[in-house]
Amino acid sequence: MKARGPQIGALFSALLLAGCAPSEKVETTVRSTVSSATIDPILAYPASDYQEAASGRDGGTLRISTPIDNGTLDLNLLADTSTKWIGRLIFDNLVYLDHEGNVTPWLATSWTVSPDGKTYVFTLRQGVTFSDGTPFDAEAVRANLARIRDPATHARMTTAYIAPYVDGTVIDRFTFQANLREPYSAFLNVLAQSWFGLVSPKAIRENPKGLADRPIGTGPFIVESYTRQQGITFIKRPDYAWPPPYMHRRQGPAYLDRIEVEFVPEALLRYTALVSGQADLITEAPPQNAASIRADPRLVFSSRVNLGNPVRNPTFNVTQPPFDDGRIRQAVARAIDREAIAQLIGFGEYRVKADFLSANTRYYDPAFRDVLRYDPVAANRLLDEAGWTGHDAAGYRMKDGRRLSAEILAVESATPSAANVALQSDLKKIGFELRIVQLPQGQITDRRAANQYQLLGGGYWHTNTPDGLFIVYHGEQVSPRYSGQNSSRLQDPQLDDLLTRARHATDPAVLRDLYSQAQRRLTVLVPAVPLYENHTMIAYRRHVHGVVHDTSHNTPFLACAWLAEEDRS
Amino acid sequence: MKTLLRRILWRLVAGLGVLWGAATLTFVVINVTGGDPALAILGGAEAVPTPAVLARVRQDYHLDKPLYQQYLIYVAKLARGDLGESYRLRIPVARAIAQQLGSTVELGLWAGSTAVFVSVLLAIFTARRARWLRSASSGTELVASSIPGFVLGITFLLLFSFQLHWLPASGQHGWKTMVLPILTLAIPLIAVLTQVLRHQLDEILEQPFITTARARGMSETGVRFRHALRHALIPLVTLSGFIFASLFGGAVITETLFARQGVGRLMVDATSNKDVPLVLGITMLAAAIYVVVNLAVDVINTFIDPRVKTA
Numbered sequence: 001m002k003a004r005g006p007q008i009g010a011l012f013s014a015l016l017l018a019g020c021a022p023s024e025k026v027e028t029t030v031r032s033t034v035s036s037a038t039i040d041p042i043l044a045y046p047a048s049d050y051q052e053a054a055s056g057r058d059g060g061t062l063r064i065s066t067p068i069d070n071g072t073l074d075l076n077l078l079a080d081t082s083t084k085w086i087g088r089l090i091f092d093n094l095v096y097l098d099h100e101g102n103v104t105p106w107l108a109t110s111w112t113v114s115p116d117g118k119t120y121v122f123t124l125r126q127g128v129t130f131s132d133g134t135p136f137d138a139e140a141v142r143a144n145l146a147r148i149r150d151p152a153t154h155a156r157m158t159t160a161y162i163a164p165y166v167d168g169t170v171i172d173r174f175t176f177q178a179n180l181r182e183p184y185s186a187f188l189n190v191l192a193q194s195w196f197g198l199v200s201p202k203a204i205r206e207n208p209k210g211l212a213d214r215p216i217g218t219g220p221f222i223v224e225s226y227t228r229q230q231g232i233t234f235i236k237r238p239d240y241a242w243p244p245p246y247m248h249r250r251q252g253p254a255y256l257d258r259i260e261v262e263f264v265p266e267a268l269l270r271y272t273a274l275v276s277g278q279a280d281l282i283t284e285a286p287p288q289n290a291a292s293i294r295a296d297p298r299l300v301f302s303s304r305v306n307l308g309n310p311v312r313n314p315t316f317n318v319t320q321p322p323f324d325d326g327r328i329r330q331a332v333a334r335a336i337d338r339e340a341i342a343q344l345i346g347f348g349e350y351r352v353k354a355d356f357l358s359a360n361t362r363y364y365d366p367a368f369r370d371v372l373r374y375d376p377v378a379a380n381r382l383l384d385e386a387g388w389t390g391h392d393a394a395g396y397r398m399k400d401g402r403r404l405s406a407e408i409l410a411v412e413s414a415t416p417s418a419a420n421v422a423l424q425s426d427l428k429k430i431g432f433e434l435r436i437v438q439l440p441q442g443q444i445t446d447r448r449a450a451n452q453y454q455l456l457g458g459g460y461w462h463t464n465t466p467d468g469l470f471i472v473y474h475g476e477q478v479s480p481r482y483s484g485q486n487s488s489r490l491q492d493p494q495l496d497d498l499l500t501r502a503r504h505a506t507d508p509a510v511l512r513d514l515y516s517q518a519q520r521r522l523t524v525l526v527p528a529v530p531l532y533e534n535h536t537m538i539a540y541r542r543h544v545h546g547v548v549h550d551t552s553h554n555t556p557f558l559a560c561a562w563l564a565e566e567d568r569s
Numbered sequence: 570m571k572t573l574l575r576r577i578l579w580r581l582v583a584g585l586g587v588l589w590g591a592a593t594l595t596f597v598v599i600n601v602t603g604g605d606p607a608l609a610i611l612g613g614a615e616a617v618p619t620p621a622v623l624a625r626v627r628q629d630y631h632l633d634k635p636l637y638q639q640y641l642i643y644v645a646k647l648a649r650g651d652l653g654e655s656y657r658l659r660i661p662v663a664r665a666i667a668q669q670l671g672s673t674v675e676l677g678l679w680a681g682s683t684a685v686f687v688s689v690l691l692a693i694f695t696a697r698r699a700r701w702l703r704s705a706s707s708g709t710e711l712v713a714s715s716i717p718g719f720v721l722g723i724t725f726l727l728l729f730s731f732q733l734h735w736l737p738a739s740g741q742h743g744w745k746t747m748v749l750p751i752l753t754l755a756i757p758l759i760a761v762l763t764q765v766l767r768h769q770l771d772e773i774l775e776q777p778f779i780t781t782a783r784a785r786g787m788s789e790t791g792v793r794f795r796h797a798l799r800h801a802l803i804p805l806v807t808l809s810g811f812i813f814a815s816l817f818g819g820a821v822i823t824e825t826l827f828a829r830q831g832v833g834r835l836m837v838d839a840t841s842n843k844d845v846p847l848v849l850g851i852t853m854l855a856a857a858i859y860v861v862v863n864l865a866v867d868v869i870n871t872f873i874d875p876r877v878k879t880a
Contacts, residue, residue: 065739071658071838079616151625156616163619212659228658228668229830229838230741262740264828269739272731278740442843445608471617485617 042366043359049549050099052249056546056562061258065270065279069229069263074211075195076148079157084194085555089234091197091217095188096244097551101362103188104246117183117506124174128242130200131222138176142168143201161190183504186467192552220254220559234259243559255562281540287349293539300540304554305533307361308468310353312528313458314408319489320454329526331382333372335430341422342532350532356522363466363515371523379430397431405433408455412438456487460534464552466515470499488527495521584860591856595849607632609843610656653846662850673831677816680754688759692766693793697774714760718822722753739828750827754819769801809866
């Protein structure tokens with residue numbers, strides 16, 4: 001074994017995982033950063049990350065080790081981040097993005113948007129078939145969107161994403177019209193996301209439950225077998241000929257014959273499988289092993305920032321004291337040493353972040369990136385201004401006989417998360433007492449719904465459009481007994497107006513201006529503390545080629561992947 | 570024979586009572602730990618279900634009804650053998666469990682039989698032997714039975730997979746991937762069983778009929794295997810329930826750690842996702858097996874030890 005240090009680190013995380021807690025939550029809290037000194041203000045990955053450079057070689061089996069089995073392959077119903085790359089194997093979408101976020105053709109060859117932004121007319125590609133033989137046409141698109149919109153489908157996220165969609169009209173066999181209640185600038189972006197992969201209308205009609213085990217799409221691979229908690233085997237569809245033209249040079253089938261996916265929850269075991277050659281590619285590559293993977297000439301480590309909103313911790317409840325005072329929120333945001341936390345949790349692999357949109361998301365404005373930067377002096381000054389000038393025996397600030405103190409709700413585990421402990425010690429330095437309260441996830445959800453909390457632990461929201469700001473911070477996204485993502489309960493008329501107008505706008509210059517204003521407004525309101533970017537990390541062996549990234553999700557898009565002979569010496 | 574049948578019948582009735590109790594207790598525990606099941610069904614943290622979808626889910630799963638009605642619906646379905654549909658997997662609970670059961674049974678049988686075989690040998694060779702041998706043996710057993718399963722498992726992984734590269738760390742590809750999970754499950758069990766068996770043998774080896782056997786000129790090994798062992802096995806049968814519980818409990822950790830499929834891993838998954846029907850279904854399965862095992866133990870003991878019949 002090359003790197004002893006990281007391996008022991010991995011051992012401890014394995015101990016923690018085995019000993020406690022839902023693994024999903026652990027993954028969410030264990031995300032971290034890279035030194036901000038090296039960060040370009042705007043992050044742009046080259047087009048070569050997303051487009052196939054040269055044709056590959058046919059044949060072979062790619063073995064993948066991945067942590068999470070979502071229990072169903074009916075991906076339209078899910079919201080889970082782990083399904084993004086799996087969807088691309090089985091399904092195709094109406095449209096695809098390019099590396100700058102422009103919408104490009106896929107199963108829709110062209111489209112028009114009415115001047116009022118409420119009517120979209122798509123011209124569809126002909127000659128496309130689902131793997132059950134059903135032809136792809138306008139009726140198929142209508143059936144898919146109708147299914148996602150139907151509350152009886154129980155979709156976790158996709159229904160909300162196309163909430164403005166009312167119904168569809170089949171104009172002719174290959175022309176589909178989408179009718180929206182109101183203009184929605186993110187509509188096409190959303191349709192490009194993996195969760196909107198199109199399934200066979202015949203399956204929807206005859207056996208929708210069967211989609212959980214045998215999803216039927218038009219994609220480059222077919223599910224040969226799916227064994228829960230064990231793995232999925234995909235086989236190539238030889239007659240496939242319609243990958244996104246932007247991405248794939250060959251309008252033909254995938255290069256790989258088979259893909260064998262194994263579900264391995266423990267990060268340490270995935271890493272070992274990769275090093276020993278038992279797996280060719282691993283997803284959710286552990287940051288603690290990044291250094292040793294990079295140092296290994298047989299391996300490639302790949303890290304990409306996700307579009308959307310960065311990782312935040314904590315989120316303030318702006319309706320409860322003391323965080324109903326914006327100065328306290330700003331003080332907390334400026335008292336947190338992001339570099340240190342990022343280093344602690346991300347082993348130097350994460351980019352720190354002090355504003356509210358990922359640096360590679362369209363219309364990201366870097367102008368406000370330092371407004372909330374680490375500055376304990378400024379934090380202390382803000383607290384003085386807010387009147388918390390007294391001090392008690394323990395060194396905490398006081399006002400009117402009360403201590404400056406708040407509790408953060410964290411998911412129950414054997415040990416408090418390192419990030420929360422670091423927050424606690426940073427805040428102590430400015431005289432703020434942070435109490436970590438560990439509860440089962442269910443009780444946290446209940447208290448969140450009942451507005452009985454001051455601070456919530458980590459979170460992020462990934463989407464391929466700046467409209468992610470609407471989902472996380474718009475006042476509409478707060479409502480009782482509804483798990484909207486706005487857990488800060490922020491309802492700011494000015495921000496709401498900007499984000500709503502951005503939903504209704506189509507002109508890029510207008511959008512840029514509105515989103516810039518929204519980002520500035522957020523650094524004043526500070527509904528949460530952005531900590532670092534949300535990263536997707538994978539690692540693979542050198543004989544795997546053509547690993548291009550998905551423009552929506554920055555996960556691998558394996559229709560282009562191919563295998564060279566591996567030199568095992 | 571008639572009394573035996575009546576006993577079995579009585580035990581079956583009691584077993585049904587146990588199942589009903591387990592179902593009720595699980596239902597209560599799940600519902601008092603809080604959390605809106607509709608939100609759990611719709612994915613928790615990584616979701617934005619619309620209010621319309623939430624309302625529809627509450628209606629479809631009867632979550633809009635009072636708790637006692639939900640309980641009655643649940644028990645009525647259970648009585649018909651219907652375990653419902655998993656919230657997360659969206660397939661029938663019975664099918665979800667059936668898909669995983671084979672793997673757990675395979676691992677459990679191997680680990681259980683390994684544990685019994687090894688502990689019988691160990692007990693026979695250490696009972697009433699030199700003081701140092703007994704001390705060493707029982708000391709080791711004490712340590713082995715106290716180590717948490719996941720520590721043992723990770724230690725094996727570090728040693729045999731990562732350092733020595735003798736055995737693969739994860740997955741299900743033939744016997745090689747079985748070795749470490751079996752050892753992880755069997756070792757704590759061996760430790761406990763050996764202690765119990767040795768204690769039993771210690772007593773039996775002092776009985777007059779053993780002295781008689783020795784007096785007839787039988788070798789010590791012969792005495793231990795042919796006479797003492799038979800009597801020592803009775804507590805082993807009685808301990809079947811414990812063995813089962815230990816294996817099932819151990820499967821939860823072992824399967825997750827070694828990335829094996831199985832009911833234990835399914836349970837971890839179901840619990841952390843608050844998949845109520847699946848948690849209930851697995852609990853019912855465990856309770857049912859427990860009832861059957863205890864019933865079988867009772868019947869077997871009647872045959873092995875006639876005294877039980879009249880007791």
